[in-house]
Amino acid sequence: MNRKKEAKKIIFNSEKEMPMVAMSIGSMLYNRTGAWRNIKPVIDLSRCIKCGICWKFCPDTSIDIVDEWPQINYDYCKGCGICAEECPQKCIVMVEEEK
Amino acid sequence: MKKVIMGNHALSYGAMLSRAQVIAAYPITPQTQVVELLSEMCADGTLNAKFIKVESEHSAMAACLGAALAGARTFTATSAQGLALMHELLHWASGGRMPVVMGNINRAMAPGWSIWADQNDSLSERDTGWIQFYCASNQEVLDTVIQAFKVSEKLMIPSMIILDAFALSHTYEVVEIPEQEKVDAFLPPFNPPFRLNPDDPRAFGGLTSPDHYMELRYKLQKDMEKAPAVVEETGREYEKMFGRYLGQVEEYRCEGAEIIFVTSGTAGYTARVAVDELREKGIKAGNLRIKLFRPFPFEKVRSILSRVPRVAVLDRNISYGHHGIFYQEVKSAMYGQTSQPKIFGFIAGLGGRDITRETFREIADYALHQDKVEEIVWIGVKK
Numbered sequence: 001m002n003r004k005k006e007a008k009k010i011i012f013n014s015e016k017e018m019p020m021v022a023m024s025i026g027s028m029l030y031n032r033t034g035a036w037r038n039i040k041p042v043i044d045l046s047r048c049i050k051c052g053i054c055w056k057f058c059p060d061t062s063i064d065i066v067d068e069w070p071q072i073n074y075d076y077c078k079g080c081g082i083c084a085e086e087c088p089q090k091c092i093v094m095v096e097e098e099k
Numbered sequence: 100m101k102k103v104i105m106g107n108h109a110l111s112y113g114a115m116l117s118r119a120q121v122i123a124a125y126p127i128t129p130q131t132q133v134v135e136l137l138s139e140m141c142a143d144g145t146l147n148a149k150f151i152k153v154e155s156e157h158s159a160m161a162a163c164l165g166a167a168l169a170g171a172r173t174f175t176a177t178s179a180q181g182l183a184l185m186h187e188l189l190h191w192a193s194g195g196r197m198p199v200v201m202g203n204i205n206r207a208m209a210p211g212w213s214i215w216a217d218q219n220d221s222l223s224e225r226d227t228g229w230i231q232f233y234c235a236s237n238q239e240v241l242d243t244v245i246q247a248f249k250v251s252e253k254l255m256i257p258s259m260i261i262l263d264a265f266a267l268s269h270t271y272e273v274v275e276i277p278e279q280e281k282v283d284a285f286l287p288p289f290n291p292p293f294r295l296n297p298d299d300p301r302a303f304g305g306l307t308s309p310d311h312y313m314e315l316r317y318k319l320q321k322d323m324e325k326a327p328a329v330v331e332e333t334g335r336e337y338e339k340m341f342g343r344y345l346g347q348v349e350e351y352r353c354e355g356a357e358i359i360f361v362t363s364g365t366a367g368y369t370a371r372v373a374v375d376e377l378r379e380k381g382i383k384a385g386n387l388r389i390k391l392f393r394p395f396p397f398e399k400v401r402s403i404l405s406r407v408p409r410v411a412v413l414d415r416n417i418s419y420g421h422h423g424i425f426y427q428e429v430k431s432a433m434y435g436q437t438s439q440p441k442i443f444g445f446i447a448g449l450g451g452r453d454i455t456r457e458t459f460r461e462i463a464d465y466a467l468h469q470d471k472v473e474e475i476v477w478i479g480v481k482k
Contacts, residue, residue, distance in 0.1 A: 015314035020255060020322070021196045022315060023293055027306040 028076070033060070037079035039094040041072055047091035054083035054092060100276050106267035109237040109274055110176060110202040110260065111136040113244025115146045116282040117200075119174035120289075123151035123162035125181060128214050129264040130204045133176040156181035160188035160199070167197035168303060170294040172248065176202035178264070179220040180209060186224065189257075193228030193319065195304055198251035198258070198289075200244060201229075205364065205415075206264045207450040215451020216264040218364070218416035222424045228319055230258040230326055231393040233363040235349075237272040239390075242345055245277075246333050249286050253329055254322045263415075264451065266365040277341055285340055326394045347396035349388040352378065353403055356385035358466055359440075361404075361412040361429055363389045366454045370413070373459030384463060389425065397432050404429070405438040411466040413458075415448040422474050443469070447478035 010026035012018045019025075043054075054070050055063045062077040063070050072083075084092040104112065110133045114122065122141070124134035140146035149166075153159045156177050163173040177185060182203055192199050203221050207213035221231060232247060234240045240262055247258035262268055295303070307315065327347055338344040351371045353359055362370045367388030377384040387403050389396065404410050414423025421427060426444030433439060443466045448454040458478055465476055 009310075011310055012314070015317055018311065018314055018318070019293065020315070020318050021194070021293065022304050022307045022311070024301045025305060025307060025311060027308060028302065031306055 032075045034062075034073075034075045034077055037074075037077060038097055039079045039081065040074065040097055041077065041079070041081065041083050041092050042095050043070055043072065044091040044093070045069060047089050049089055051088060053086050053088060057082050057086045100278075101273055102276050103271050104237060104274050105132065105269050105271050106237045106240055106262050107132040107204070107269065108136050109240035110244060110262075111140070112274070112276055113241045114174040114200070115140055116241075116277060116279060117174070117245050117248045117286055118172060118283070118288070119146070119148050119200075120171040121149045121151065121163065121166035121173045122175060123153055123159045123166070123173075124175045124177070125153055125156045125159045127156070127178045127181040129206060129268045130176045130178040130181070130202065132268075133202050133204075137174075156184040157188060160185045160192065163199045164188060164191055164195060164197050167192075167199050167291075168195070168295050170289065170291050172252075172289040173197075173199045174201070175199065176204070178204040179206035182220050182224060183208065186227070189224055189227040189229060191304070192257040194315070196255040196319070198248070198255055198291075200247045200251055200258050200260065202244075203259050203261050204264050204268045205261055211450075213450045214264065216266055216364075216415065217449045217451065218261075218414075218424070221259060221261045222416050224259070225393060225424070228256065228323070229393065230256055230323075231391070232258065232260050233390055233392055234260060234262045234267065235365050235367045235388060235390075237267065237270070237274045238343065239345060240267070241274055241276070242337065242341070242343055245282055245286060246330075246337055246345060248289075249333050250326065250329050252289055252291070253333075254326055255292070256319070256322060256326065261364070263365045275343075281340055285337065323394045327391065327396055327398065330391055345390065346399075347391040348399045348403070349390060350403060351386040351388070353385035353387060353407070355383055356407050357383045358409040358411060358463060359385045359387050359404060359407045360459060360462065361387050361389065361410060361425060363392065363425060364415065366413055366415060366448065369454055369456060370459055373456045373463075376456060377460070377463055382463060382467070392425075392428075395428055395432060400429065400432050401436055404433060404440055405436050407440050409466050410440045410442045411462045412442065412444050413454070413462065414444065414446050415454065417446055417449070426474075441466075441470075441472055443472055443476060444474055445476045445478050452479060
């Protein structure tokens with residue numbers, strides 16, 4: 001299912017309903033920043049040692065640990081390449097996006 | 100306990116007594132001693148706080164913001180170029196509603212390179228959404244720090260405490276250091292309405308569409324408008340416990356005056372001496388020292404200045420292509436009032452040139468005898 005279609009934009013009708021800061025206003029539910037990406041990280045799980053360093057370094061929290069294995073969330077990964085740079089196993093490579 | 104301390108250390112003692120939990124700072128003259136003493140207090144255990152050394156003022160404020168968002172009471176201090184480098188983060192602090200308290204020692208902006216007092220550094224940050232207090236004595240500095248934390252944490256708006264380079268920062272005065280237990284009773288631990296919490300993860304400061312941005316700014320302004328009353332009420336509470344009152348302005352012999360000086364910072368104390376001398380000569384002078392500059396104390400300023408025929412505003416700053424900044428502010432506050440004094444604007448003391456009793460004699464002489472209001476009168480320029 002297309003999650004983008006599922007997401008609803010949060011609209012407050014009055015300032016009184018709003019927090020005093022831009023806090024959890026849900027803008028990332030519909031603002032899928034993965035579309036900005038030119039190159040994408042691809043993990044070779046056969047060489048992955050599950051150290052979690054990519055998960056820790058990702059500045060956009062776009063790497064989830066699923067059943068102990070790293071999984072990239074391409075809806076939000078902007079393709080910065082930090083995970084590939086930091087991976088001690090060098091098992092993450094940056095691949096050109098094709099559209 | 101009474102102690103003889105410099106203005107900079109009055110800031111340090113204020114932060115210590117307020118039990119600041121995180122201090123991040125970068126050294127710059129004439130501020131350095133503020134955080135130097137705090138770092139010693141952190142090292143020897145006098146103050147149970149985390150002292151973070153950083154590579155720039157931009158990072159200093161960034162570290163303070165992270166700490167504030169995590170729920171820590173946070174303090175820093177800077178000056179001139181350092182404050183300018185923080186500029187972006189000053190907006191983050193107010194927009195993010197993080198009640199950081201910061202000391203800023205008024206130092207002239209370079210070039211020409213200067214370490215001496217003038218107000219262009221802090222006044223350039225006028226519109227960043229910080230509360231600004233201008234101080235005139237070391238006691239006032241210490242008392243203001245403690246009250247600023249209370250005001251800031253109540254409104255979730257950061258505060259800047261401002262003192263003149265050298266004239267106050269390095270000047271030693273007797274200061275009553277309040278007892279820690281009493282300060283604790285006045286200022287309870289910081290308990291923010293929102294914070295970074297792993298059990299309730301949230302994103303802060305995220306993309307805000309045109310649907311909501313304006314409402315956030317509306318809320319900041321509405322809370323800023325509450326600040327004069329909160330400063331007043333906090334001041335009265337402090338007075339009850341410590342016997343000293345700090346309000347939004349300090350009025351000196353304004354009753355029945357024919358001319359009132361409007362001043363800020365240490366010039367406000369020099370003005371009191373000048374007022375006494377003028378009164379002895381039969382000239383009914385008075386002084387209105389503005390302590391709270393943001394939010395502007397409209398009510399107080401209007402009620403005092405509408406009783407007087409002539410007002411002379413002293414600015415140790417200038418908005419190039421306009422006028423002195425306090426002068427603009429005072430004129431705008433008096434606009435549309437039924438009683439309109441003649442308001443003159445004087446610029447003096449830029450880059451640390453002394454402001455003396457003679458300065459005020461010259462100002463009074465001019466403002467009492469001119470009928471046409473000239474918008475900038477320079478005092479002491481070697482023409």
